[in-house]
Amino acid sequence: MGMAVAILLLTALPQIGAVGRTANEYEVKAAFLYNFAQFVEWPSDVFRDSKSPMVIGVFGQDPFGSTLDEAVKNKTVNGRRFVIKRFKALRDIETCQILFVSASEGERVEKAARAAGGKGVLTVGESSHFIDHGGIINFTIDNSKIGLEISVDHARNASLKISSKLLRLAKVV
Amino acid sequence: MRAFRDIPIKSKLIAITMLVSCVVLLLACAGILVQESFDNKKIMVRDVSTQAKIVGDNSTAALAFFDHESAREILNALQAKTNIVSACLYDSKGKQFVRYFRSNKGLALIPKSPGKEGARFVNGNLIVFRRVRLDNKPIGTIYIESDTLQIQANMRRFVTILSIAMLISIFVAFLMASRFQRIISEPILCLAGISKAVSIDKNYSVRAVKCSGDEIGTLIDCFNEMLSCVQQRDAELETRVAERTAEVEARNKQLNDEIAERKRAQAALSASEERFRIVGTSMHDGAIVVDEAGNVSFWNEAAQRIFGYTSDEIIGKSCHAILAPHRFHEAIDKAFADFAATGSGSIVGRDSELIGLRKDGSEFPIEMSLSAVQVKGRWHSIGIIRDITKRKEVENEITRAKEAAEAASRAKSEFLANMSHEIRTPLNGIVGMTGLALDTDLAVDQREYLEIVKVSAEALLSLLNDILDFSKIEARKLELNPVPFTLRECVQEIISSLAVKAHEKHLELACRVMPGVADDFVGDTLRLRQIIVNLVGNALKFTDRGEVVVLVDSISQTESEATLHFSISDTGIGIPKDKQNQIFSAFEQGDGSTTRKYGGTGLGLAIASELTRMMGGRIWVESEVGRGSTFHFTVIFGIGEKTTESMPLELEGVHVLVVDDNATNRIILEEILSRWHMRPVLAECGDAAIAAMEIACQDKDPFLLVLLDSHMPEVDGFAVADRIRTNESLADTTLIMLTSGEHFGDIAKCQEKDIKCYLIKPIKNSELRNKITLALGGGLPTKNKCATTNKEGDMEVYHHLRILLVEDNQINQKLAQRLLEKHGHSVVLANDGRQAVAFFENEMFDSILMDVQMPEMDGIQATSAIRALEKGTSRHVPIVAMTAHAMVGDRERCLAAGMDDYVSKPIQPDELFRALERTIDIAQGNSKMTGEPPIDLDFALTRVEGDMQLLREIAGLFGEECRRLMDNLQSALDNSDAKTVEKIAHTMKGMLGNFGAKGAIEASLTLERFAKQADMEKSMTAYSNLESALELIRPFIAKLALEEAA
Incomplete structure (x- = not known):
């Protein structure tokens, strides 16, 4: 199933800009979430041990459906499996390494990050002032193309090191 | 290469040095170039691979987030590298993600999809594929293609530098080679110069100068030495040449002489050949040469004369087809095939007598000596032929003459044999009859005349014998x-x-x-x-x-x-x-x-x-x-x-005295007696004998036997015997008298003096031995075999014999009959062999005297017939041949026919009786039919288990029973009742069997056989035979019976 998604993703890429906010948009975003895990370095103490899974949390309304689950299915990063957790309310948030904050909850990003563990949580959003509200990586749509905004300061605050290779692709704010 | 060999050694050395230098330099440069090129390529691969790695690493994020812009930027950074022709980034699916190229030319070269990872040179460019990995997982591939212009430029520069260095090196090498070659070449050139001088000027006195101790130095030494040798040899050669020249001149002269000689020989040979040809053509014998095919190749005049063909007519034609009669052709063809193959044959190499064929068709005998000659591996033959017609005629003449002579000789010898026979017969009559006449009472003068007749006749006979023998010897017929x-x-x-x-x-x-x-x-x-x-x-x-x-x-x-x-x-x-x-x-x-x-x-x-x-x-x-x-x-x-010879054990060690005045006789007797291991002592007279006997007696070794010679001077044998008998101590000694002649009354004297027996000298060994054995055994009957040599005593040993005399000549018949009858024998006469056989079949005879030469059936045939009849029975009647045949083989023929002995005519009584005696002895040995008591008492006793009394009783009954049976037989025969005859004969046979009377038994058996055949005539004869046989045994049986009465 993952393979099918990957194929779908790759073949769809040239048409990303024209897609708009559709189901395809979230398939790409789900793949991006997975890729972030590869270009971001977490402090070692966020994992209980070397086998502890990489937990991706989705806070607020879930725009991915099943696509996110499928994007990480059977995949690992540095030998860690992926676990997807969904939090409806703030009080539901548990410890996780990547926390996708849906557009509806963009303003409560800092609270959410604190709820998810404070340090060592990579927050990813898709609202226009997500960075301003303390988010680290924000998806933008620019000329029908999915772009990235990354706050190096927020990342540093969260004790995360973001690869220069990723930064080259993003708009650093 | 040829050119190189001829150039001066100096140039050679330089050239070699230069060649070596160049090759070494070139090889070194080539090695450096290869290494440089390899290094350049290696460096370039490393550089480009590094480039690819950097670009790939930089592109991971771009690939992961599908960011073409970023990727393109990264690739465009390659512009700084002028050698990079093109580059391309492929996504994880192998599709081109972004591309880079320095010029449009590069675009076309970018592969559509990524190849195998690694670096490789393709079309002079280096291409590198490298996987781009993220978290160890491939997410794409980077491709970079680089040109090699840099490398090529490097190499060019390098080659230029090397070339310059090489040229400089070669130049330096040339300078050095030119300089140093002199070390080697100069001494050699010097030596070459000297040897050239030597060879041109022939001056062997010059010497090369040695300037080093190496091989060239040695060479110069050797060269100098060689020059010395040559110089010396030269001198020697000079003298030799002078010598040889002289020799050659001498030889030339000799050769000239030889050539002259050869010429003379050649001339002689030609002359000889000519002579040979003349001989060949003119010789008296025909000479023919036949080639390997059998054709005539030479034909001389004599051959022409002999066969009638001219040489034109026959040369080249088949020899034997023309010259041999047709009937021989097949055999000759075969023989010639063998000859052609082997060069040999039955008539090759010797003289053979053959039949030739003349031109006119007549055949004639030839003598041919054929020899084989091999020419070029083929066999030719040379025949020398002589017409031997005349010789053959002479030979035939001689043969005829010889045959005639031989026939005449045969006739003569037959005539002689016949004559001898013819003369013997009347002579026989004269001698025999005279002998008979002399035995009758005659007046003194009559006896004297007859004695003369007898001696004359005997002389004539011996003369006849001698002449016959001599003629036989002369004729080589003996x-x-x-x-x-x-x-x-x-x-x-x-x-x-x-x-x-x-x-x-x-x-x-x-x-x-x-x-x-x-x-x-x-x-x-x-x-x-x-x-x-x-x-x-x-x-x-x-x-x-x-x-x-x-x-x-x-x-x-x-x-x-x-x-x-x-x-x-x-x-x-x-x-x-x-x-x-x-x-x-x-x-x-x-x-x-x-x-x-x-x-x-x-x-x-x-x-x-x-x-x-x-x-x-x-x-x-x-x-x-x-x-x-x-x-x-x-x-x-x-x-x-x-x-x-069986040793008479009983005589061993017997002490015997031989008394004889004759020394020879003494020695002979001593030898004979010693042979029997007796102990003979010799005495030459009576006195010595008595003395020896007395001494022996005293020595307790008396003589058991004395052999006395009857006629000795002074004291004769009988006197000595008297003296022995009268001497008490010697009286018991056994005496045997030896006498040299028969003296009237000798026998009586012997008996009187108790002399056991006497012997007439010369003594036969066997006789002497028998006599001694008998004498020492003691108790000899008065009439015993010791008298065998006594004429009167001879026949007394035997019974009167029934003799069949077979003789065709009447005089001889009469003579022999008289002679035999005079000695008490009964004689039956047969005139020829046939009659004799008939008599034999029907009657019993003790002996047959058989003339050999008779009409009808001769003695040999008759004897064979008789022996054939005897076959299967135990009978063997002695047959003595009488023959006037004096030729070789007569005796053998007689004996072969089955005769037992042989007397020659004219019959000498002594000889005849001796022969009869001998044959009867043989017959006795064979069947004991005659000469012995006709009954066998021992056998008879065994039959009655030793009961003498019973035997006597049987004997007593025999006479009467026998008479009765004979009477019955007689009447049965008269009535021709064969059955009864057979039965009675059988009974008779059984009765006679009791007494072992073999003769009589046989007679009755014969009768029984004839009766069974119902042959009455023969039965009659058999009956009379039986009668006479019974007559013989009757007295013995009567005696047996009488003993009972006594």
């Missing part, structure tokens, strides 16, 4: 007939036959076979007898007193043959020296007067001489007039199978 014999027995027998004659003249006749001479030989005893009889006869004839001694010794002996030496010595008149050689010639005698005084033909010695020669020996004489003669002869006999 053949030897060797038979096995025992020497001593034979010689003694011959001598004893001559004893009478000796004793008549009161001569001692002694015979001595030397001890050590073997006894068993193979030889012709008849001829030996003839020689001995002749020589002894002569000796006796020419000796008036004294002795005749025959000595036999062995000269040499091999495994198969022995040479015996006989000598006959007499004490007679002797032969003068000048006559000694003549006497062995025919018709010669010692003296013309001798003939008148002693008679004789003079043939005897000639015959003896011939006979000894035939027997491989010779004869000679030693003689002194008045003292006597000794005749010697040698003969060769074959060695016979050894018949060992």
Whole structure:
């Protein structure tokens, strides 16, 4: 199933800009979430041990459906499996390494990050002032193309090191 | 290469050095270049691979987030590298993600999809594929293609630098080579110069200068030495050449001489060839040469004369097809094929007599000597041919003449044999009848006349025999007939036959076979007898007193043959020296007067001489007039199978005294007695004998036996016997008298003096042995075999015999009949063989005297028939041949036919009776039919288990029973009742069986057989035979019965 998604993703890429906010948009975003895990370095103490899974949390309304689950299915990063957790309310948030904050909850990003563990949580959003509200990586749509905004300061605050290779692709704010 | 060899050594050295230098430099440069190029490529690969890695690493994020912009930026950074022609980033699916190229040309070269990871040079460019990995997972591939212009530029520069360096090196090398080659080349050039000088100027005195100690130095030394040698050799050669030149001149001269000689020889050869050709063509014999195909290739005039063909007519044509009669062609073709292959054949290399064919078709005998010649591997033949028609005629003439002569000779010899037979028959009559007449009462003068008649007739007979023998010898018709014999027995027998004659003249006749001479030989005893009889006869004839001694010794002996030496010595008149050689010639005698005084033909010695020669020996004489003669002869006999004489054990160790005045006799007796292991002592007179006996008696070793010679001077044998008998201590001694002649009353005297027996000298070994054994055994009947040599006693041993005389000649019939009847025998006459056989079938005879030459059926045939009839029965009637045949083989023919003995006509009574005696002995040995008591008492006793009483009772009954049966037989025969005859004969046979009366049993058996066949006539004869047989046994049986009565 993952393979099918990957194929779908790759073949769809040239048409990303024209897609708009559709189901395809979230398939790409789900793949991006997975890729972030590869270009971001977490402090070692966020994992209980070397086998502890990489937990991706989705806070607020879930725009991915099943696509996110499928994007990480059977995949690992540095030998860690992926676990997807969904939090409806703030009080539901548990410890996780990547926390996708849906557009509806963009303003409560800092609270959410604190709820998810404070340090060592990579927050990813898709609202226009997500960075301003303390988010680290924000998806933008620019000329029908999915772009990235990354706050190096927020990342540093969260004790995360973001690869220069990723930064080259993003708009650093 | 050729050119190189010829250039000066200096250039060679430089060239070699330069070549080596260049090759080394080039190889070194090439090595450096290869290394440089390799290094450049390696560096470039490393650089480009690094580039690819950097670009790839930088592109991971772009690939992960599908960011073309970023990726393109990264690739465009490659612009800084001028060598990069193109680059491309492929996504994880292998699709081109972004591309980079320096010019449009590069675009086309970018592969559509990524290749195998790694670096490789393609079309002069280096291409590198490298996987782009994220978290160890491939997410794409980077492709970079780089040109190699940089490398090429580098290499070019490098090559330029190397070339310059090389050129400089070569130049330096050339300078150095040019400089240093002199070290080697200069001494060689120097040496070459000198040798050139030597060879051109022939100046061997110059020497090269040695300037180093290396191989060239050695070379110079050797060269100098060689020059010295050459110089020396030169001098020697000079002298040699001078010598050789002289030699060659001499040889040339010689060759010239030889050539001249050859020319002369050639001329001679031509002349010889010419001569040969002339000989070939003009010779008297035909000469034909036949080539390998069988065609005539040479034909001379003589051949033309012989065969009638000219050489034109025959040359090149098949030789034998023309010259041999047609019937021989096949055989000749075959022989010629063999000849062509092998060069040999049955008529090659010798003279052969063949049949030739003339041109006119006539055949004629030729003699051809054929020789084979091989020319170029093919066989040719040369035939020398002679017409032998005339010679053949002469040969035939000679053959005819020879045959005629032989026929004449045969006729003569037959005539002689016949004549001899014809003369013998009447002579036989004269001798025999005279003998008979002499036995009758005659007036003194009548007896005297008749004695003369008898002697004359006998002389005539011996003359006849001699002439016959001599003629046979002359005609080479006398053949030897060797038979096995025992020497001593034979010689003694011959001598004893001559004893009478000796004793008549009161001569001692002694015979001595030397001890050590073997006894068993193979030889012709008849001829030996003839020689001995002749020589002894002569000796006796020419000796008036004294002795005749025959000595036999062995000269040499091999495994198969022995040479015996006989000598006959007499004490007679002797032969003068000048006559000694003549006497062995025919018709010669010692003296013309001798003939008148002693008679004789003079043939005897000639015959003896011939006979000894035939027997491989010779004869000679030693003689002194008045003292006597000794005749010697040698003969060769074959060695016979050894018949060992059984040693008379009973005689062993017996102490025996021999009393004889004759020394020879004493020695002979001593030898004989010693052979039997007796202990003989010799005494030469009566006195010595008595003395010896007394001494022996005292020594407690008395003589058991004394052999006494009856006639001794002073005291004769009988007187000595008297003295022995009257001497108490000696009276018991057994005496045997030996006498030299028969003296009236000798037998009576012997009996009177209790002399066991007497023997007439010369004594036969066997006889002596028998006598001694009998005498020592004691209790001899008065009439015993000791009298066998006594003429009167001879026949008394035997019963009167029934003899069948078979003889066609009436005179002989009468003579023999009278002679036999005079001795009490009954004679049945048969006129020929057929009659004889008929008689034999029907009657029983004790002996048959058979003439050999008879009409109808001769003696040989008759004998064969009789022996055939006897076959299967136990009968063997003795048959004695009487023959006037004096030819070789008669005796053998007679014996082969089954006869037992042989007497020659005219019949000498002695001989006849001796033969009868011998044959009867044989018959007794065979069947005991005659000469023995006709009944076998022992057998009869066994039948009754030893009950003498019973036997006597049977004997008592026999007479009457026998008469009764015979009467019955008679009447049955009269009635021709064969059945009854058979039955009675059978009964008779059984009765006779009780007494073992073999003769009678056989007679009854014969009767029974004939009766069974119902042959009454034969039965009658058998009956009469049975009757006479019964007649014979009746007295014995009667005696048996009488003993019972007593």
